Amino acid sequence: PVLVVDFGAQYAQLIARRVREAHVYSELVPHSMPVNEMLAKDPRAIILSGGPASVYEPGAPDIDPSIFNAGVPVLGICYGFQVMAHELGGNVDRAATGEYGKTEVTVSAPEGLLHDSPRTQTTWMSHGVAVETAPQGFKVLAQTASAPVAAMEDTSRQLYGVQWHPEVKHTVHGQELINSFLHECAGLPSDWNASNIIDEQIEKIKAQVGRHQVICGLSGGVDSAVAAALVHRAIGDQLTCVFVDHGLLRKGEVEQVKHDFVKATGIKLIAVDASEDFLSALKGVSEPERKRKIIGERFIRTFEKAARDIVAKAGEKGEKVKFLVQGTLYPDVVESGGGDGAANIKSHHNVGGLPKDLDFKLIEPLRTLFKDEVRAIGTELGLPDEIVWRQPFPGPGLGIRIIGDITRERLETLREADAIAREELTKAGLDRTIWQCPVVLLAHVHSVGVQGDERTYGSPIILRPVSSEDAMTADWSHVPYDVLGEISNRITNECKGINRVALDITSKPPATIEWE
Numbered sequence: 001p002v003l004v005v006d007f008g009a010q011y012a013q014l015i016a017r018r019v020r021e022a023h024v025y026s027e028l029v030p031h032s033m034p035v036n037e038m039l040a041k042d043p044r045a046i047i048l049s050g051g052p053a054s055v056y057e058p059g060a061p062d063i064d065p066s067i068f069n070a071g072v073p074v075l076g077i078c079y080g081f082q083v084m085a086h087e088l089g090g091n092v093d094r095a096a097t098g099e100y101g102k103t104e105v106t107v108s109a110p111e112g113l114l115h116d117s118p119r120t121q122t123t124w125m126s127h128g129v130a131v132e133t134a135p136q137g138f139k140v141l142a143q144t145a146s147a148p149v150a151a152m153e154d155t156s157r158q159l160y161g162v163q164w165h166p167e168v169k170h171t172v173h174g175q176e177l178i179n180s181f182l183h184e185c186a187g188l189p190s191d192w193n194a195s196n197i198i199d200e201q202i203e204k205i206k207a208q209v210g211r212h213q214v215i216c217g218l219s220g221g222v223d224s225a226v227a228a229a230l231v232h233r234a235i236g237d238q239l240t241c242v243f244v245d246h247g248l249l250r251k252g253e254v255e256q257v258k259h260d261f262v263k264a265t266g267i268k269l270i271a272v273d274a275s276e277d278f279l280s281a282l283k284g285v286s287e288p289e290r291k292r293k294i295i296g297e298r299f300i301r302t303f304e305k306a307a308r309d310i311v312a313k314a315g316e317k318g319e320k321v322k323f324l325v326q327g328t329l330y331p332d333v334v335e336s337g338g339g340d341g342a343a344n345i346k347s348h349h350n351v352g353g354l355p356k357d358l359d360f361k362l363i364e365p366l367r368t369l370f371k372d373e374v375r376a377i378g379t380e381l382g383l384p385d386e387i388v389w390r391q392p393f394p395g396p397g398l399g400i401r402i403i404g405d406i407t408r409e410r411l412e413t414l415r416e417a418d419a420i421a422r423e424e425l426t427k428a429g430l431d432r433t434i435w436q437c438p439v440v441l442l443a444h445v446h447s448v449g450v451q452g453d454e455r456t457y458g459s460p461i462i463l464r465p466v467s468s469e470d471a472m473t474a475d476w477s478h479v480p481y482d483v484l485g486e487i488s489n490r491i492t493n494e495c496k497g498i499n500r501v502a503l504d505i506t507s508k509p510p511a512t513i514e515w516e
């Protein structure tokens with residue numbers, strides 16, 4: 001494999017993902033892993049990630065310098081680059097001015113790692129420390145206004161480093177740099193793809209599950225559908241899917257999921273109506289994290305009950321259901337604060353919202369992947385476009401799109417508004433252009449309107465259409481005015497108590513996609 005050594009970066013998985021995009025297999029390992037263990041994995045190349053520390057601070061994460069003499073090509077990125085420079089005798093110091101965000105780089109030596117790279121290019125940086133002089137044997141390839149050494153290489157030892165972050169999309173030639181390192185500098189072939197990931201996961205799931213019964217929490221979305229299809233390939237009829245109607249679903253969703261999923265996969269499906277249970281547990285709750293925790297816990301209790309029913313039905317020979325499959329993706333893990341040292345942004349119901357006394361062992365075959373990779377796997381598994389290209393919808397459903405506490409009446413209003421927005425966006429042919437469009441009800445906000453010569457005092461609906469590649473970052477979608485106008489018109493006419501429609505024009509960051 002290619003090893004990505006994590007120094008506590010926000011986006012170390014993003015590097016692993018860019019390596020997969022170059023069709024090369026990669027594994028993420030912590031920087032604390034001893035170098036001999038790393039080498040025992042027989043790595044074809046090593047990438048050292050960025051990280052929040054400064055190399056000369058006491059206690060800054062370090063790596064045994066023998067890694068640089070192991071005959072394995074190494075690429076250092078940002079902090080990883082500084083560690084390489086520092087360990088090999090270069091001079092690393094506080095920069096005159098730090099560089100954060102978009103930064104112009106001048107390539108003074110377009111060769112080796114940067115042989116095909118434009119002379120000037122826009123990169124994304126985040127550093128307050130710079131490499132002042134490169135270690136002996138290294139050639140300086142690029143500079144910026146405040147980093148005299150922004151890229152360097154020693155081709156005889158196959159060591160390479162860049163100050164900027166090639167893994168983020170804002171670095172215009174980032175993927176090319178990763179490709180250049182892997183294919184040209186390290187000489188690796190492009191031979192890793194969705195079908196390898198499927199084979200690898202199937203082997204793993206078989207070994208983990210043995211003859212046990214397994215249930216899968218199915219939401220109707222891409223992630224859980226792909227996870228279910230993958231597990232089904234591995235263990236066939238030992239799998240039962242459980243689809244929970246928590247009362248927070250969209251209009252027509254229950255019937256549509258049951259129909260589409262069973263038709264496409266033929267997997268056993270139990271549908272449970274738990275709406276009473278969820279809605280009474282959520283009564284009077286308006287704080288988003290509490291909502292998320294309650295919903296996360298209710299899901300598990302519902303799965304436990306479904307599991308008991310499956311066992312009871314099987315009678316004497318019924319074995320306990322030991323495993324729960326979830327379609328957890330990497331962004332769910334990071335946002336729930338599950339990345340190494342990452343902050344808790346919001347508790348995704350299937351990660352940070354899980355109760356402590358979880359009785360299932362989890363199977364999460366997609367946990368290191370991003371949505372677009374999961375879509376590729378879904379297609380490879382033969383799932384139809386209706387499932388693979390379904391827009392994301394969060395597990396906590398409309399519950400986190402009512403700002404304020406959740407009532408049946410508010411749900412009814414939001415469900416109507418959401419159905420109108422979806423219908424109009426589909427009619428305008430925008431389903432694939434936009435990533436998703438949350439429709440949000442600000443239940444406690446009231447404003448004055450006039451309808452039919454009468455004063456109204458109603459709540460606003462917010463439209464939040466966004467475009468994104470992987471939900472880690474997003475931009476607001478430029479939906480044509482006439483489509484927005486039609487949605488606004490219909491919502492204010494057809495949804496009781498709504499007298500205003502507003503458009504959210506914030507990117508992520510600083511906002512998130514959902515309002516809670």
Ligand code: XMP
Binds near residue numbers: 516
């Ligand atoms: P945010 O709001 O964090 O959303 O920018 C990123 C993506 O994740 C979805 N989302 C969730 N999905 N359970 C889910 O299954 C959750 O608890 C959850 N919270 C957010 C959101 O719709 C967007 O696609």
